[in-house]
Amino acid sequence: MSKCALKLVDVHKSFGSSKIIDGVNLEVASGERHAIIGPNGAGKSTLFNLISGFYEVSSGHIELNGHTITNLLAHQVNRFGLARSFQVTNIFPKMSVFENIRCALLWPMGYRYSFRHLCGRLKRLNAKVEEILEKIHLADRRHIPAGLLAYAEQRALEIGITIAGDAQVILLDEPTAGMSHSETDRAVDLIRKVTEDKTLVVVEHDMSVVFDLADRISVLVYGEIIATDVPDQIRDNPEVQEAYLGKEVA
Amino acid sequence: MNQDNTQKRNTTLYYIQRYGIWVTAALLTGLLPLIFRSGFALSMLSQMGIAIIFALSYNMLLGQGGMLSFGHAVFYGLGGFISIHALNIIMDGKLPVPVELLPLVGGLGGFLFGIVFGWISTKRAGTTFALISLGIGELIAASSLMLPGFFGGEEGISGDRMLEVTLTGFEFGKQIEVYYLIGFWMLICVYLMYLLTQTPLGRVANAVRDNPERAPFIGYDTHRVRTIQYTLAAFFAGIAGGLFAINYEIVTAETVGGIESGSVLMMTYIGGVGHFFGPILGAVLVTFMQLSLANYTHAWLLYFGLLFMGMVLWAPNGLAGIIMLHEPVWRAGLMTKLLPAYMKAALPAVMLFLGLMVLIEINYHLSLSIDPDAPMQIFGIQFDAHSPISWGLAFLLIIVGFVFFRRAAGLVNQSWQNVTYEMKRELR
Numbered sequence: 071m072s073k074c075a076l077k078l079v080d081v082h083k084s085f086g087s088s089k090i091i092d093g094v095n096l097e098v099a100s101g102e103r104h105a106i107i108g109p110n111g112a113g114k115s116t117l118f119n120l121i122s123g124f125y126e127v128s129s130g131h132i133e134l135n136g137h138t139i140t141n142l143l144a145h146q147v148n149r150f151g152l153a154r155s156f157q158v159t160n161i162f163p164k165m166s167v168f169e170n171i172r173c174a175l176l177w178p179m180g181y182r183y184s185f186r187h188l189c190g191r192l193k194r195l196n197a198k199v200e201e202i203l204e205k206i207h208l209a210d211r212r213h214i215p216a217g218l219l220a221y222a223e224q225r226a227l228e229i230g231i232t233i234a235g236d237a238q239v240i241l242l243d244e245p246t247a248g249m250s251h252s253e254t255d256r257a258v259d260l261i262r263k264v265t266e267d268k269t270l271v272v273v274e275h276d277m278s279v280v281f282d283l284a285d286r287i288s289v290l291v292y293g294e295i296i297a298t299d300v301p302d303q304i305r306d307n308p309e310v311q312e313a314y315l316g317k318e319v320a
Numbered sequence: 321m322n323q324d325n326t327q328k329r330n331t332t333l334y335y336i337q338r339y340g341i342w343v344t345a346a347l348l349t350g351l352l353p354l355i356f357r358s359g360f361a362l363s364m365l366s367q368m369g370i371a372i373i374f375a376l377s378y379n380m381l382l383g384q385g386g387m388l389s390f391g392h393a394v395f396y397g398l399g400g401f402i403s404i405h406a407l408n409i410i411m412d413g414k415l416p417v418p419v420e421l422l423p424l425v426g427g428l429g430g431f432l433f434g435i436v437f438g439w440i441s442t443k444r445a446g447t448t449f450a451l452i453s454l455g456i457g458e459l460i461a462a463s464s465l466m467l468p469g470f471f472g473g474e475e476g477i478s479g480d481r482m483l484e485v486t487l488t489g490f491e492f493g494k495q496i497e498v499y500y501l502i503g504f505w506m507l508i509c510v511y512l513m514y515l516l517t518q519t520p521l522g523r524v525a526n527a528v529r530d531n532p533e534r535a536p537f538i539g540y541d542t543h544r545v546r547t548i549q550y551t552l553a554a555f556f557a558g559i560a561g562g563l564f565a566i567n568y569e570i571v572t573a574e575t576v577g578g579i580e581s582g583s584v585l586m587m588t589y590i591g592g593v594g595h596f597f598g599p600i601l602g603a604v605l606v607t608f609m610q611l612s613l614a615n616y617t618h619a620w621l622l623y624f625g626l627l628f629m630g631m632v633l634w635a636p637n638g639l640a641g642i643i644m645l646h647e648p649v650w651r652a653g654l655m656t657k658l659l660p661a662y663m664k665a666a667l668p669a670v671m672l673f674l675g676l677m678v679l680i681e682i683n684y685h686l687s688l689s690i691d692p693d694a695p696m697q698i699f700g701i702q703f704d705a706h707s708p709i710s711w712g713l714a715f716l717l718i719i720v721g722f723v724f725f726r727r728a729a730g731l732v733n734q735s736w737q738n739v740t741y742e743m744k745r746e747l748r
Contacts, residue, residue, distance in 0.1 A: 122537065144536035154537055162530040173527045177539030181520040183548050188518045231538065 430558020
């Protein structure tokens with residue numbers, strides 16, 4: 071297996087007395103597309119929140135490209151090269167589409183908290199914004215406040231913000247939730263295109279998307295990963311069928 | 321050749337679009353005191369210049385950073401006190417700073433306090449920030465009583481702006497010279513604050529305002545962003561305070577207090593927090609009300625309060641919001657479709673206001689004047705406050721005004737619907 075992009079070792083998370091994540095071990099190889107599936111309430115989103123620094127772990131260890139990122143703050147994790155999207159659309163609603171993407175590029179392009187530069191004059195920055203807008207098919211919507219976009223467009227923008235900074239590891243939390251069939255197909259194409267050469271971890275409920283997109287799949291049930299394997303093996307795994315697929319697919 | 325000419329014209333147009341507004345502002349600042357020549361007008365214009373800087377600095381918090389502060393006057397007042405102390409030190413010959421640069425001393429003071437208070441209070445925005453800002457405001461107001469050496473107790477600290485050291489040859493004996501100094505700093509501060517909105521920091525401040533939950537996931541420490549934004553806002557408030565010190569040659573503890581903090585909040589809000597120029601309108605209008613309305617009626621604070629409430633309820637985007645709402649209508653050339661309805665609404669609105677005003681003034685006269693039985697005057701018309709006729713007239717104005725205003729409001733709504741429909745059709 072090639073280099074390990076993301077590594078979780080015996081990660082636990084409890085809220086009060088309820089254990090949500092109960093000893094997760096996971097290794098995602100660099101360049102891999104990895105899907106996490108599991109029934110509702112299995113702790114998939116919590117796992118994302120732990121990796122991305124939104125929550126602190128109760129115990130355990132998380133590594134990103136060899137750096138320990140356990141319990142770092144979200145912006146620190148992000149600066150190590152991990153970006154994520156959210157299950158519920160999480161954009162900057164009053165700012166224009168263009169401005170949303172531009173803000174996502176400022177830190178990665180080294181402008182930090184600068185009050186010496188004028189955004190309008192930064193040609194390299196604005197060219198990069200254009201490039202991403204083309205990629206996510208929102209170039210003709212650039213001036214519209216993000217909050218006024220249609221739902222599927224907002225989801226595309228969400229992905230655009232996430233991939234803008236060229237982070238090497240991308241976490242997408244249910245990127246196709248609430249979309250129609252045709253919208254889902256387009257979203258999957260988009261995801262495949264923008265995560266080329268990157269490591270992708272995706273939580274998804276739509277099984278056709280999962281089996282279409284993922285190189286490997288992990289199945290999370292009640293805070294534990296019960297299997298990690300290539301899609302065909304997961305499909306045939308009796309334990310998985312019983313815990314999850316069996317009920318939903320049958 | 322032809323193409324060359326068009327290009328030249330285009331660049332000229334570009335420069336006019338880009339800098340025209342600033343040249344106009346500079347000309348206006350320069351010419352206004354030549355049009356309004358009275359001493360009172362000059363004092364008012366000077367105060368307006370100070371208020372514009374102060375309100376815009378406040379909007380760096382509220383409008384651009386999403387931080388509702390109840391204690392922004394802390395930096396205005398502290399900037400003022402630091403400047404007036406500096407002025408006295410310069411007077412003693414111990415500090416060679418020309419009076420023209422004194423506002424920078426105030427700004428620096430605001431900046432340093434801004435770092436400290438900003439770091440303490442901006443970990444979270446929302447209610448937490450608002451309450452801490454209230455606490456800091458109270459803290460400084462209370463310490464003004466405990467530290468008379470710095471705050472000068474009840475009589476404040478005074479100074480004399482007529483220094484030996486000046487840059488411009490102005491001696492600042494005349495108010496007009498002070499006005500031009502204020503105008504100069506006002507233009508510079510407005511321009512700088514405008515540019516700040518265009519910088520990475522300014523844009524990220526918007527992002528943190530819009531969605532503080534998401535901002536860390538594009539690499540930003542929200543606490544740091546707010547602290548820097550807060551500190552810069554404090555810097556500009558400090559400059560406004562420094563100009564205050566030069567303008568009045570006295571700074572009292574009231575300048576750091578809650579009333580001043582509330583006043584800048586209301587100016588900014590009435591002007592409109594959503595557009596850069598909003599607070600400028602608010603500062604001009606509220607300063608005008610504060611200084612001139614107070615000469616006409618004891619009830620001016622009541623009118624001011626009513627105006628503020630009305631804006632919060634019916635025009636939450638402020639004067640700037642109302643103006644910008646009409647911008648697309650203006651562009652589409654459809655203003656003529658709105659104006660008749662506005663005219664029809666204006667008359668009953670005036671009636672309604674007059675009725676309310678008569679009622680308020682009668683009540684103020686009866687409860688607060690030395691001799692309630694003496695006849696009172698409104699717009700030169702004398703009448704008896706006890707007479708049922710005056711009361712009846714007031715109520716009649718209110719009722720008739722209200723009924724017709726309700727009808728006209730429906731008409732305004734209808735015209736707006738028509739205009740919106742037409743604009744949409746043109747888009748297609």
